[in-house]
Amino acid sequence: MTPRRPHALLFDLDDTLWPIGPVIAAAETSWHAWLAEHAPEVTQRYSIEALRARRMALLEQRPELVVDLYRLRRLALEQAFAEAGADAAHIEGAMRHFHVQRNAVTPFGEVPAALVELQAMLRLGVITNGNADLEVIGLHHHFDTVLASARFGRAKPDPSIFLAACEAMGVAPRDAVYVGDDLRLDVQGAQGAGLRAVWMNRRGAQHEAGIAPDATCASFDELLAWVRAQMQH
Structure with a gap:
């Protein structure tokens, strides 16, 4: 089956947008x-x-x-x-x-420019188990929705936090893609809620048995190329 064109892209923060x-x-x-x-x-x-x-x-x-x-x-x-x-x-x-x-973080070098390009293509959101403050960091303007486990009351990989973020963004889970560095929390968690999941694997880590990301990227440049390809569907 041909993959659906995504309507929203959601992100983990720590070790996905910046090294923590x-x-x-x-x-x-x-x-x-x-x-x-x-x-x-x-x-x-x-x-x-x-x-x-x-x-x-x-x-x-x-x-x-x-x-x-x-x-x-x-x-x-x-x-x-x-x-x-x-x-x-x-x-x-x-x-x-x-x-x-x-919150004194420095995004990976390609992230700020890639976020601008991604935001021009589809809606962006965040689901995080951490306590990063995007307003302090200066990236909040890229995201329509930011859902933190501390406010929601449940943490990844619980499917409810992914479903709540999709609801807040007005998209069906099947029309959303989640991007994160943790195979269990991010990839398995998102897929369990019906989203597609991209593994941000900057360090060349090994896959875990039983977890199959929909895509694996080593940088936001690779993610950008993958999203562009998905938008052609």
Whole structure:
């Protein structure tokens, strides 16, 4: 059967539009330095790694927090402040500082120009499990719909978040394509909701058994070429 011409293209954010690992590492370092200045009792007791371990332990206890990693970070920090006897008045400032640092991302080089071209062809949207702020980053104007798991209450790969985004954009799932770097969360999740899925595989990773993307691209230039071909149908 000939593929349908897509009406909407939806994106994951972290590691799809920009690399996130170095950003989070730098944000954690800056955050810990901020805490050392304003709440030294916390950093005397907890290293960056120890704070991360606290978050992971809390997530094991409360798996529902996977939908809102910002809230997970805050709750774990509240625990650390309480155990260290630090002034809880600094928690809000600490979270604001992390928010700024976490959004200091730099899109992959070809992404800004490709988004302009893609936006001229079809409607664009976002589905994310993360806490990126597109207004702060400066890319919000490209997207008709931005749906974050923290606001929606369910996270990828749950099909409901994909279906809700399609509904918000006024398109049927079969007329939408999702683009993301994670085979399970993005590709399998989107396909399970009836969307087509493009795997953004910049690192040349191996496919996983049982997951078959509708297309695999190593860059947004390749994605742009694939979308152009789909628009000919």
